[in-house]
Amino acid sequence: MKEHSRRLNAHYDALAERGEGSLTCRLREAYRVAGRDPDRLTLDEIAGIDQLHLGGRGASRSLAALGEWQPGSRVLDVGCGTGGASRLLADEFGCEVLGVDITAAFVDVATWLSAATGLGDKTRFLCADAARTPLPDAAFETIWCQHALMNMPDVAGVLAEWRRLLVPGGRVLLHEVVAGDNPEPLALPVPWASTPAESHLQTRETLESRLAEAGFRLEALEDVTEAALAWRQKHSRREGGEPPAGPALPGPVAIFGERFLTMGRNLRDNLAAGRVRILEGAWHRLE
Template sequence: MPTAYADDTCDHGRQLNEHYDAATAGQTLLARLREAFLAAGRDPERLSRDDVAGIDQLHLGGRSASRALAALGELHGGERVLDIGCGTGGASRLLAAEYGCEVAGVDITSAFVEVANWLSAATGLAERTRFLCADAAGVPLSAGSIDVVWCQHALVNMPHVPRVLAEWQRLLVPGGCVLLHELVAGDNREPLALPVPWARTQATSHLRCREQLERAMALAGFEPLEMEDVTDAALAWRQEHSRRESQPDGTTQHPTALPGPALIFGNEFSRMGRNLRDNLAAGKVRVLAGSWQRGKR
């Protein structure tokens, strides 16, 4: 007999799949992106990490934010990393290629997982990365098998954070760490300008304030190591990208251009980016980067 938790998880997964795979239009995301690379004169089976940069890190700051988070965590190479909410796998590939990590990515959106596996194979990183379609509160990996939990802009899509954090406790080795780059609610509590990249409605946005996030981590047994407010850098990055996304409908693209996020988010992408910029500028949203260590509990 299905449990209420199972039913809730299925509904949550359906909402996220509908949000992040909204531009399907009769094609799978994988097919649409492969066609776009072909149109840009690229072989979809042999791509560089620069070729795929426009679609592989769908968070504020892109690759620069991921490198900053890795520096915060003092990664030295060889760590077993779990990339929570991995999307199309860009951070996983960066950690494998630039830091020598062994990375497992998990995402509840099946289209993202399919694309992540393809992009890792196409960029020659399939042996260092693997991707699983699963809920972050129930990852099919063994207890104590992970050195680092990595999470960028994923908790904002998760309504039941205590369940997720308990799973991180199970998966991490004693003394393992969490590296988090996350959106939180700002001091301006006026309603968000919507849609934004993580939600089209208020009901599907799970922003928490900094204090709530820190309390949840503490209750789950994680000890804070370092926390930075990186909102100013994130806003500057978003402002620059909003200037580039100048087409009125956000979808017009030169036929030979490399694929960008509009191919994933669809017609509303440019508007989502502008709204995120405005929410950051108005203090409705802030961005934190931090590290925590798994306690002895």
């Protein structure tokens, strides 16, 4: 798994790999340039960098509508990235959230952004392999995962870990990229992969089968590809338009560099061509 971790860190933190400084330092400076205090930020000010999945905060709220939330609900956010969904669940639903991600730079950024937005007491972050976490059994009521399984080669191991970590009857909320019906190779790079070695897309049928085999029962599942494509088309038009007159708040380009413009266009084209699809669903852990 060391090679897997190296590949993902090289993809998600490519600018640091090229010697351009740590992701946290770059983003803090970008906020200073935009006239903001990087230690005192609002959730709206960080919206461009805190939810790196199709649909942004709207997609997270849609997935959250499938949840059964109580104040203090214990949630594990798998593949948390920069921590946006963790903060949304803490802020809007009163959850206690632990985010886990294999990319150390994202964990550092997530920790900083939670402190800067006043949510450091309700969100914590851990750098670990999702298939092998150092967490105790039955520690969570909900597993939350958005656009992360497609980066994980050992899906069976990850799902077994989810079952171990959930209380009996606990729930999995999943918003995931899967392989579409079009067998053509992906247009690369995309936000989750620069080369085929980083992309581990499953078909919908395979994903459903693996969850069932791992001891999870399906509650609800919807194909939300059309909404995701519309969102990506809108953002591609915005990204290809005139640059703002003054310093703008940081967005994905501040994380990935200018190559994100190509990633976004390729993702749009892959969605439109049916090479990938987007699913939103809920499962519960069988006793």
